[in-house]
Amino acid sequence: MVRDRASVTEVQPTTPVPAHTIRFTTPVMPTPAILILARWTGQLVRLAVLLPVRFPLATLTGLGLLALAHAGGWLALALAGTALAVVVGVGAWRWPSAFRRVVTLRVLAAWRWWWVYQRNWQPVLVVAGLAESYHQRRWLPRIRQVACTPQSDRVRVTLVAGTAPGDVEQRMAELAHGFGAPSCRVEVCGPRDVVLEFPRRDLLAAPIGALPVPDDPQDVDLAALPIGRRDDGSLWRLRLHGTHVLTVGVTGSGKGSVLWSTIRALSPALHAGTAQVWAIDPKRMELALGRDLFARYADTSDHAVSLLESAVADMQERAERYAGTQRCHVATTTDPFVVVVLDEVAFLTAYHPDRDIRRRAENAIATLTSQGRSVGFCVLAALQDPRKEVLNLRNLFPDKIALRLDEATQVDMVLGDGARDRGATAHLINPTHPGVAFVRLDGSPIPARVRAAYVADTDITAMTPTSTRGVD
Numbered sequence: 274m275v276r277d278r279a280s281v282t283e284v285q286p287t288t289p290v291p292a293h294t295i296r297f298t299t300p301v302m303p304t305p306a307i308l309i310l311a312r313w314t315g316q317l318v319r320l321a322v323l324l325p326v327r328f329p330l331a332t333l334t335g336l337g338l339l340a341l342a343h344a345g346g347w348l349a350l351a352l353a354g355t356a357l358a359v360v361v362g363v364g365a366w367r368w369p370s371a372f373r374r375v376v377t378l379r380v381l382a383a384w385r386w387w388w389v390y391q392r393n394w395q396p397v398l399v400v401a402g403l404a405e406s407y408h409q410r411r412w413l414p415r416i417r418q419v420a421c422t423p424q425s426d427r428v429r430v431t432l433v434a435g436t437a438p439g440d441v442e443q444r445m446a447e448l449a450h451g452f453g454a455p456s457c458r459v460e461v462c463g464p465r466d467v468v469l470e471f472p473r474r475d476l477l478a479a480p481i482g483a484l485p486v487p488d489d490p491q492d493v494d495l496a497a498l499p500i501g502r503r504d505d506g507s508l509w510r511l512r513l514h515g516t517h518v519l520t521v522g523v524t525g526s527g528k529g530s531v532l533w534s535t536i537r538a539l540s541p542a543l544h545a546g547t548a549q550v551w552a553i554d555p556k557r558m559e560l561a562l563g564r565d566l567f568a569r570y571a572d573t574s575d576h577a578v579s580l581l582e583s584a585v586a587d588m589q590e591r592a593e594r595y596a597g598t599q600r601c602h603v604a605t606t607t608d609p610f611v612v613v614v615l616d617e618v619a620f621l622t623a624y625h626p627d628r629d630i631r632r633r634a635e636n637a638i639a640t641l642t643s644q645g646r647s648v649g650f651c652v653l654a655a656l657q658d659p660r661k662e663v664l665n666l667r668n669l670f671p672d673k674i675a676l677r678l679d680e681a682t683q684v685d686m687v688l689g690d691g692a693r694d695r696g697a698t699a700h701l702i703n704p705t706h707p708g709v710a711f712v713r714l715d716g717s718p719i720p721a722r723v724r725a726a727y728v729a730d731t732d733i734t735a736m737t738p739t740s741t742r743g744v745d
């Protein structure tokens with residue numbers, strides 16, 4: 274390339290930018306050794322002052338033992354130590370849960386604060402890109418407290434002024450790996466005040482057996498059905514009433530366990546008649562075993578479409594009855610809550626060779642998902658490929674579950690923009706962990722990691738009545 278010398282001005286790196294003729298830089302001066310020593314001494318004094326505040330019980334015990342050794346000699350110290358050990362042992366044996374809360378978890382928290390977080394805080398945060406620079410100084414979020422629950426560490430942090438919890442949310446994967454945790458969750462407590470929750474081990478690594486169901490159908494909460502566990506060990510509850518749910522995952526990712534755990538959680542209401550499942554099972558493998566549980570069941574495309582269309586007709590009849598008298602649905606035996614369970618929805622909407630079947634199925638699903646929520650109709654669908662060409666109705670499902678996916682780009686297609694950046698790495702789910710998924714819970718923008726319980730064939734047979742089959 275020929276450069277036109279007349280039109281190009283060569284700028285030296287040291288040349289002031291014309292708009293700022295004088296550049297101010299902070300002078301670098303060697304720090305005198307006395308100042309460094311004074312700083313270390315200050316830090317030691319601070320530690321000595323803060324230690325009794327942070328660990329009052331341990332400091333008191335240590336000081337007491339020292340005083341005893343000073344006054345009574347080594348024998349008195351040995352006796353006191355033995356007595357203390359006996360007291361601790363009896364406490365642990367008689368009141369195990371209180372002992373765990375008051376002693377074990379606190380000691381563990383102190384250890385984890387120092388060994389895992391304090392020691393690695395700076396390198397992990399700097400490498401993760403969470404260190405901020407201002408006036409040539411580096412500023413890091415500050416650890417305020419580390420507390421342990423039986424399953425996880427909760428690190429309370431003060432953010433650097435000018436940063437937001439969203440900056441930390443985007444680095445959750447880096448933080449989890451940096452501190453050796455299977456995942457990380459961010460909880461906002463107030464301005465610049467967040468809690469980072471790190472589970473100590475992956476509670477979702479082992480399969481979860483079918484969850485117990487209540488005996489009394491009144492105890493079935495259609496807005497919070499227990500269907501698995503979250504990675505902090507708590508129950509994963511799925512809302513069905515007033516929403517529609519789309520479960521997406523590659524073959525073998527465990528879509529069946531989401532469908533069956535939901536049906537199992539509903540089963541007392543199904544037996545009582547306050548809820549119904551209308552099942553569409555194109556593969557004839559997934560739902561056929563429990564068909565006696567279903568009010569209606571279809572396994573061919575013609576029957577599936579007529580089942581969907583009769584769901585639409587029932588829904589519209591109910592809406593007409595409610596119009597002007599009632600604004601929301603309460604499940605009763607006369608107006609049961611109807612869940613249309615659709616396994617492999619793309620078979621009807623995209624892959625079926627008959628264009629008319631595809632059109633009718635899509636129309637019916639669109640009508641049910643757009644009008645069914647307030648009158649007690651819910652669609653629970655399973656799908657392998659989340660692309661728009663396969664299911665262009667996916668946005669009509671307010672709640673979505675992302676099981677293992679093929680590609681990183683599919684995560685945001687399922688869970689919405691930014692879900693992957695906020696830690697929903699559904700494309701990285703271990704293939705040996707079927708049923709593990711990411712979901713958005715309680716309207717939170719942060720996706721949670723969950724695992725559906727595995728409902729075995731024996732569990733399905735045990736909850737299925739041997740009545741006349743409702744096949745379309």
Ligand SMILES: Nc1ncnc2c1ncn2[C@@H]1O[C@H](COP(=O)(O)OP(=O)(O)OP(=O)(O)O)[C@@H](O)[C@H]1O
Nearest residue numbers: 480523524525526527528529530707708725726727
């Ligand atoms: N929650 C779970 N916990 C443990 N194992 C599971 C779970 N879900 C499924 N599995 C195991 O993974 C296998 C595949 O699961 P499943 O058939 O539900 O996958 P899928 O996503 O429905 O696949 P496909 O689309 O091919 O039907 C099951 O046979 C079962 O052994």
